Amino acid sequence: MSRKSIEERLAQLEAQRKSLQARLSKDERARDTRRKVLLGALVLHRLEEGRESSADYLRDFIRRELPGFLTRDIDRRLFEDLIGPGKTG
Known part of the structure; x- marks a missing residue:
C-alpha cells in the first residue's frame, strides 16, 4: 500500500x-x-x-424609492401597481 x-x-x-x-x-x-x-x-x-398610517407610509416610501432602485424595465413592470407605469428614478 x-x-x-x-x-x-x-x-x-x-x-x-x-x-x-x-x-x-x-x-x-x-x-x-x-x-x-x-x-x-x-x-x-x-x-x-390597508391600515391607514402604516400602509400610506409604505406606499409613499415605495413610490419615492423603488423607481430609482429598479434598473430593468421588466422589473419596473412588476411594480406598476405601486409606482405607476413608466416611472424612472
Whole structure:
C-alpha cells in the first residue's frame, strides 16, 4: 500500500475546502433570498391590509424609492401597481 505524498494530500484537502466553501456560499445565498422573500411578503401584506398610517407610509416610501432602485424595465413592470407605469428614478 502506497501512502499519498504530501502534495497529493494537500491537493485533496484544497479540493475539500473549495467544495465546502461552495456549499457555504450556496447556503448563504439561499438564506439571503429567503429573507428578501419574507420581508417582501410582509411589506405586501401591510399594503394589502390597508391600515391607514402604516400602509400610506409604505406606499409613499415605495413610490419615492423603488423607481430609482429598479434598473430593468421588466422589473419596473412588476411594480406598476405601486409606482405607476413608466416611472424612472
